[in-house]
Amino acid sequence: MAQSVPNIGDPRPQIRQLDEAAINRIAAGEVVERPASAVKELVENAIDAGARRIDVAYGDGGKTLIRVTDDGCGIAPDDLPLALARHATSKMDGSDLLAIHTFGFRGEALASLGAVGRLTLASRAAGEDAAEMNVTGGAASAVKPAALNGGTVVTLRDLFHATPARLKFMRTDRAEAQAIGDVVKRLAMAEPFVGFTLRDVSGGGAGRTVFRADPESGDLFDAMSARLARIMGREFTDNAIRIDAARDGLGMTGFAGLPTYSRGSALAQYLFVNGRPVRDRMLTGALRAAYRDLLSRDRHPAAALFIECDTALVDVNVHPAKSEVRFRDPGAARGLIVSGLRHALAEEGHRASGTVADATLGAFRPDPGGARIYQMDRAGRPSMPRPAGFAEMQGSYAARVEDSSPEVDETPAEAAPQDLPLGAARAQLHENYIIAQTAAGMVIVDQHAAHERLVYERLKRQMAESGVAAQALLIPEIVDLPEDERATLIGAADDLARLGLGIEPFGGGAVAVRETPALLGPVDARALVLDIVDELRDAGDSDALATRIDAILSRVACHGSVRSGRRMQADEMNALLREMEATPHSGQCNHGRPTYVSLALSDIERLFGRR
Structure with a gap:
């Protein structure tokens, strides 16, 4: 069956100049993706105008209404038509596109919004009368007087009414409202000295305040x-x-x-x-x-x-x-x-998150959900075994408390151990947890996790001082690469050599891998090189090899650290605490878990109803 070939036999396509309305709608598709995009452009304009308070109101996730009110410098009546024109801006003169010190600079936002929605721009500059203009589907009205004390109010209704197909791609009102909230909060982070208010006015009225941040003070x-x-x-x-x-x-x-x-x-x-x-x-x-x-x-x-x-x-x-x-x-x-x-x-040294202690205290608190059992309910039931007293429990506990030997105590004479950040070791529980007393409370240390981090940091220091040992391959691995990838890899050869990976050009688009890091043992050199090339092209730097070496060091540290189940003497426990205080990152193990929990005495007393 014969198939028709497009454009064969048809008249030559005619080149036409698009009208202004179509141009604006196309531009709006790039600038205004969703209601949150419109909010972003309008709030950025308000910040550029020097506003100190910005109020954002939206209805139905921004689909039916977006209104941004600010107390900025305002716009003179004669400048309103120019403010709504495409590529008109007060923020730069166009001579240097790198010298941009404002959020906006293209002059597209207001024109694009007016092309796809019903836009009203009302403003009053100092020493001028208030005025406003309306733009619907790209068609602008004449400038007319308005009632406004100062600043600018931009009202956008029925977003995408001029391009209804775009409405089909809108998400739910809740999702669009969340996107608006995210935009406003990000801009609020960037401008802590500016006050922001975000309100949901769906259904009319003053609406509900979703977010409020007053202007901050201080440095x-x-x-x-x-x-x-x-x-x-x-x-x-x-x-x-x-x-x-x-x-x-x-x-x-x-x-x-x-x-x-x-x-x-x-x-x-x-x-x-x-x-x-x-x-x-x-x-x-x-x-x-x-x-x-x-x-x-x-x-x-x-x-x-x-x-x-x-x-x-x-x-x-x-x-x-x-x-x-x-x-x-x-x-x-x-x-x-x-x-x-x-x-x-x-x-930060050994500092760990305070949320660890909060989670620990939460675990200590009894479950209030259990039903209370009264003595009268026990009548006729078999008697429960009597809880063992302290005398019966002797010999069955797992804690050890011993005095520290003076000759191995490295604590300065002028500082008592409990006055140091991690305190003085008082006991070991279940041959894994060290209990230390501090001036303000107590510390529980996971001995294996803590020592694992200490050994790991020690190995990293040794590696930084002496470098990564390389092992020569008996037969070099030849890896073929596209010319651009080969050039990228050869450009990083010196850095890779310090990590134990030796590569050199091998003619054409190939490289020869002659050495690999000894720590990695047998390794797929080709896969390693391809991973490094991908990361170099993606990020401009490669952590792939360093990450693998760190993983090996971490594994070595795990096997070389104090194991759970080992009983430690008091001097060993105190030495571990002192080394943790002097070692960076010792607040977490190699896997990001906390190595210790610090509990304030006031929190402990609260657990027992003493406060």
Whole structure:
């Protein structure tokens, strides 16, 4: 059966200039993906206008109504038509697309919103009368007077009414409302000195306040901490460390959670570049790499990190939604995050999350759900065995309490052991848990997990000092690669050599693997090289080999540490506590679990009803 060939025999297609309405609707499809996109553009405009309070109201998940009210500088009546025109902006003159110091810069948002919805822009600048304009489906009305004390109010009704096919791709009202909330909270994190209110006005009226954050005061870190506590929860800020690092012209501030305060997903990770919330694979990969040997694979760190740099070092003009950025030197940005976080985490030493203690106290509390049994209910029932007294229990306990030998006690004479952070060992329970007394309470230490981390850190120091031993392959492994991948791999050859992997060009697109890390033992060199190439191309740096070596060191440390079930003398227990205090990351084992639990005396007394 003959098949027709498209365009054969047809008249030559005619090239046409699209009308302005079609152009605006196409542009809107790039800028306004969903109601949350519209909220993002309007709130960013309000921040750029110098607003100190921003109120966001939405109805039906933003599908029927979005209204953003701010107290910013406002717009003069004569400028309203220009504000609603495409590619008209007050934020740059177009001479340098890298010198961008504001959220917005393309001048597309208001025109795009007016093309797909019913937009009303009302504003009043200082010394001017209030005025407003309406735009419906791209058609603008004349400027007319309005009643407004100051600032700007942008009202968007019936989003996508001009492109009804887009409505079919909208999610439920609840899902769209959650997306709006996420956008507002991210912008609120970036601007702690600005107040934000988010209200759901579905059904009319004043609506329900979904989120509120008043302007913060104090210095930057105090304001940032208070705002993060409002959004991410006080539990995060109580278990996070302050980050303040700089490298190669880049600066990083913010807060990062302790390894023992980890999450089951990456939802609690917020990254900002020059105040702009971004979702960047390279940056999130660097955050994951910084916690590489502190968390198990199924756990994720919590963090809010703010990277600041000269605008010439980063390009924000990458995506219409401005959610992606591109650094001139991606390696510098990645290195800043990895080194800054690792240094800050190491400085915390043995500190562990306070949520561990809260979970422990919760486990101690009796279950209130059991029915109370009264004495009269026991009549006629068989008598229960009498609980054993202390005399009968002698010899059956597992705790050991011994005095420390003076000749092996390394505690400074001026400091009593219980005044040190992890206190003085008082007992060992079940040949695995060390009970130590501190000045403010008690500490329970998992001896195997703690010693495993100590041995692991010792092995890492030794490896850093002497390098990774390499084993020569009897027959080099030849790996064929595309030319670009080969060039990427050869460019990292010196770094890989320090990790025990020796590679060299082998003609054409091949490389020869002549040495592999001795710690790995027999290894599939080809698979290892391909993994490293993929990571180099994806992130600009490779942690694949280092991760494998760390895994081997961790396994060695596990086998070389104090085993559960071993009885320890008091001097051994105290020596372990002192080494934990002096060793970075000793608050968690190699798998991210806590190595100790600290309980305050006040909490212990509360358990027994003494407070």
